[in-house]
Amino acid sequence: MxxxxxxxxxxxxxxxxxxxxxxxxxxxxxxxxxxxxGTFPATVVIRLPRGDRPTFDLTDGKVAQDATGPYAVAGVVxxxxxxxxxxxxxxxxxxxxxxxxxxGVTFRAGExxxxxxxxxxxxxxxxxxxxxxxxxxxxxxxxxxxxxxxVACDVDITISIPGGAEIALQTWNPRLGILGGLSIxxxxxxxxxxxxxxWIHSIHRGVDVARHTGVVHIAGATGKTSEASVKxxxxxxxxxLIDMGDFAGGLLKYLRRHPVPRLTIAGGFAKLTKxxxxxxxxxxxxxxxxxxxxxxxxxxxxxxxxxxxxxxxxTAAEALxxxxxxxxxxxxxxxxxxxALATLAGGVQVDVFVVDRKGERVGYAAP
Numbered sequence: 001m002x003x004x005x006x007x008x009x010x011x012x013x014x015x016x017x018x019x020x021x022x023x024x025x026x027x028x029x030x031x032x033x034x035x036x037x038g039t040f041p042a043t044v045v046i047r048l049p050r051g052d053r054p055t056f057d058l059t060d061g062k063v064a065q066d067a068t069g070p071y072a073v074a075g076v077v078x079x080x081x082x083x084x085x086x087x088x089x090x091x092x093x094x095x096x097x098x099x100x101x102x103x104g105v106t107f108r109a110g111e112x113x114x115x116x117x118x119x120x121x122x123x124x125x126x127x128x129x130x131x132x133x134x135x136x137x138x139x140x141x142x143x144x145x146x147x148x149x150x151v152a153c154d155v156d157i158t159i160s161i162p163g164g165a166e167i168a169l170q171t172w173n174p175r176l177g178i179l180g181g182l183s184i185x186x187x188x189x190x191x192x193x194x195x196x197x198x199w200i201h202s203i204h205r206g207v208d209v210a211r212h213t214g215v216v217h218i219a220g221a222t223g224k225t226s227e228a229s230v231k232x233x234x235x236x237x238x239x240x241l242i243d244m245g246d247f248a249g250g251l252l253k254y255l256r257r258h259p260v261p262r263l264t265i266a267g268g269f270a271k272l273t274k275x276x277x278x279x280x281x282x283x284x285x286x287x288x289x290x291x292x293x294x295x296x297x298x299x300x301x302x303x304x305x306x307x308x309x310x311x312x313x314x315t316a317a318e319a320l321x322x323x324x325x326x327x328x329x330x331x332x333x334x335x336x337x338x339x340a341l342a343t344l345a346g347g348v349q350v351d352v353f354v355v356d357r358k359g360e361r362v363g364y365a366a367p
Contacts, residue, residue: 014193017081018056019186020092021134022048024159026056027094029141030074031157034063035096036149040074046141048189049133059091071097083193086170087182090161099154105139106156112164113184118177120212121205129173129183130159137189159184172202175238176209200250206242207254213239218260219353220244220251222267222282229359230266246271249280252343259347265340266353269329269362270316276335280343289316297335301326317357329354329363337365 026044034040040061045053060075073095080088099106109115109128116125122132130138138157146153161167164181168174173183185198203220210218217234220242221227227241244251248265255263265272270289271282279287291311298319299307306323313319320328333352340350354363 014083015081016193017079017083017085017088017191018054019134019189019191020078020087020090020161020182020184021131021137021186022046022054022189023056023076023078023092024094024130024134024184025137025141025189026054027058027074027076027092028096028138028157028159029145030058030061030076031072031094031096032142032145032155033149034061034072034074035070035098035155036151038063044074044076046137046189047144049137050188050190052190054189060093069098071095080191081193083191085191085198086167087161090164090167090182092184093160093162095158095160097156097158099156101152101154103154105135105142105153107135107138108156108158109181110158110160112161112167112181113159114164114168114173114178114181116177117179118209118213120208120210121176121178125177128159129178129181131183131185131187133187134184172206172243175241176202176205177239196247199245200247203242203244203247203250204254207251207258207260210239210242211258211260215240216260217262217264218242219264219266220248221265222246222248222271225357225359226266226268226353226355229355229361230264230353233353233361234264246281246283246286248275248282248340249343252280252340255348256344259344262349262351263340263344264351264353265336266355269320269332269354269356272336272352272354272363273316273332275339276332278339280339289319291319294319297331298323298326298328301328301331320356320362327363330365331363333363333365 025046030044044056056076062073075091075093114129143153168182218240219230273289274282274287295307295311298310309322310319333354337352351366356362
């Protein structure tokens with residue numbers, strides 16, 4: 001989620017795109033066909049898990065031979081539609097080589113595709129970071145092609161993304177222990193614009209890796225400032241840090257099913273006020289600070305005059321400034337903690353860490 005949203009005309013439906021897994025499937029099918037026939041199709045049609053049959057254009061095609069034998073390479077440029085996807089526009093390459101008899105489909109990571117180094121992810125350490133759903137899509141496409149050509153579906157497939165190692169630095173992969181490049185992702189093959197599913201997926205995988213590597217205290221932060229503050233305050237390693245962004249509910253609901261001993265929620269005053277008021281999605285388009293409720297809290301701390309000023313504040317930050325000297329942020333932290341505990345339904349010790357725009361702690365609530 002590192003690319004700016006593309007410009008969009010009002011009331012125009014957002015255009016869907018294709019996952020890296022779908023692009024890799026199309027490239028792999030084309031490379032397999034060329035390996036056996038010597039030629040590339042003009043376009044490639046694949047079947048997605050939900051029955052869609054999209055068509056992909058090829059941008060690269062080569063049949064050659066080296067010391068290990070013949071091989072074929074095909075490429076597809078990823079189109080993520082109107083989703084702000086960091087991998088939009090990358091070229092996904094698949095290299096097909098003949099596999100050993102009865103070996104089936106073997107996956108390898110090429111340039112720009114990462115290798116898993118930590119437990120807790122859907123594929124084991126040492127494996128290329130090609131998730132199970134894309135592996136299944138690729139295998140189905142190759143075996144369909146093998147049946148059409150009346151050949152065995154024994155093939156080595158190497159997936160590459162030129163420049164992927166640099167792009168991966170903008171993702172969670174290094175923190176998750178996926179080294180050397182990007183992951184090949186996608187459960188349906190389709191990118192739904194602004195679904196935020198990729199971010200929530202990353203939250204879940206971050207929790208999984210933390211649990212499997214013995215981390216007992218994780219911190220879910222709404223942004224980089226709060227993440228840096230909570231990391232320094234508690235001496236946490238990067239593996240304990242979950243970039244939850246606006247998706248407090250995505251983190252809390254997953255921890256309800258996959259608990260860790262301790263969770264610290266860290267964020268700015270405005271976002272944690274929304275959590276304190278019961279919102280689990282903290283994005284400004286989907287939840288707002290209720291200044292009347294915030295004024296009621298301020299009234300209990302500083303009286304009616306403070307409450308009146310808070311009620312008419314333009315921003316939550318202004319409200320916090322108005323309440324300087326009062327423990328308003330501590331009360332908000334306590335209320336946010338209560339919401340988190342109710343969502344978790346037990347099993348996790350929770351504290352809440354509120355920071356200002358400079359990253360200074362202004363409020364805290366703990367057991």
